[in-house]
Amino acid sequence: MTDMPHVLIAGGGVAGLSLGLTLHQIGVPFTVLESVTELRPLGVGINVQPNAVRELLDLGFTREDLDSAGVPTCEWALVGRGGQEIYAEPRGTFAGYNWPQYSMHRGKFQMLLAAKLKERAGEDAIMLGTRVVGYEKSTSGVTAHITRADGSADIIKGSLLIGADGIHSKVRATMHPNQPPLHWGGAILWRGTTRAKPMRTASSFVGLGTVKQRMIIYPISAPDPTDGLAQINWIAEITIDDPSARDNVGWFRQVEVADFAHHFDDWTFDWLDVPKLLHGAEVTYESAMIDRDPVPTWVDGPVALMGDAAHAMYPTGSNGASQAIIDAREIGVAMLEHGIKPDALEAYNAKLCGPVSELILRNRGHGPFGLLTIVEERCGGAFSNIDDVVSPQERSEFMAKYKAAAGFAMETLNSAPPTIPAGARIS
DSSP, rough: OOOOSSSSEEEHHHHHHHHHHHHHHHHHHHHEEEESSOOOOOOOEEOOOOHHHHHHHHHOOOOHHHHHEEOOOOOOEEEEESSSSSEEOOOGGTTOOOOOOOOEEHHHHHHHHHHHHHHOOOGGGGSSSSSEEEEEEEEEEEEEEEEEETTEEEEEEEEEEEOOOTTHHHHHHHOOOTOOOEEEEEEEEEEEEEEEHHHHTEEEEEEEEEEEEEEEEEEESSOOOTTOOOOEEEEEEEEOGGGOOOOOOOOOEEEEETGGGGGGTTOOOOOOOOOHHHOSOOOOOEEEEOOOOOOSSSSETTTTOOOOHHHHOOOOGHHHHHHHHHHHHHHHHHHHHHOOHHHHHHHHHHHHHHHHHHHHHHTTTGGHHHHHHHHHHTTTOOOOOOOGGGGHHHHHHHHHHHHHHHHEEEEEEEESSSSSOTTTOOO
């Protein structure tokens, strides 16, 4: 049992830990309930956009902290299979934002968040080996049903419950028991990291290929001064024509490079050797590119969803982790205004559920990689001068619309006041 008011957070990933840090900052009691018995730095690369980096710095993280988990991104670029540039732009502070964009190792970033939370709120702020499997509402708050690592069942009571338990969220399944199954459009992803030299700049995010077959490549560490090599995160992707051929669309497994590298055997350019990059990885993983259909609400009285539990989306816009951090900050803002009450969750839901649901559907249309779709439709992906295929103005307008929809249009972000004012505490 816990004292009231107290917020229960289901899940100790980026979303749940960011919320824990935010609640600690504004003086709200909480406990993070995490299913694993040990937090380990698992995963590969993610991108954290300037709007989310701003929030991390406002939470008291330093640039040195963030550098320990990743590297500031210099550039975002799309190129054709022949290596010709389709679109390129600077990112983060290199583009004029007041804050950098970061390419990070997901596991290292999660461990950084967890370490800061324990340092500030104590070791017992995160309860490991505790999986939330459902909930019941009551007049005094909410009861979370849990299973412990030994398989035993128990309950924990709180005033509010926030489901930050990912795309397979049990909190969401309780809130929306008739939700459709996972959505898969046929894209299969293989992920890994390889020590190699960065391309274009010291930290360029590069997408190349077509909507049916492409590579995404970016460093998640600074180049080693001794040999110039960095840890390069890569995603190899193909789209099959018949998604119904796979019944289990939620798979994630370790595979051998030989299982998929043949799809990219001829991707050897004078500036990039894709087969060499793939075969240089120590470990590779296969998964489906999946999301969930938007739901009409993220709130059920004293219960709310956040992060992938609320809005699992295709990673085409590099904003899943960023949106999870923004969710945490907006929940904090709502509690400062409305207290540790369901009214705060309703305010959070009213502000974000609609716009972010639109972003889910926009990402299904390939997000910013939609430019590759346009090029493919107009010239089959073969061109000598991209301006003859898609004008500079059309390319710029396309990207501007996406950044505005994703919440990191530069002028708007740079002029915005802090989401949570320094020193703000709940009454």
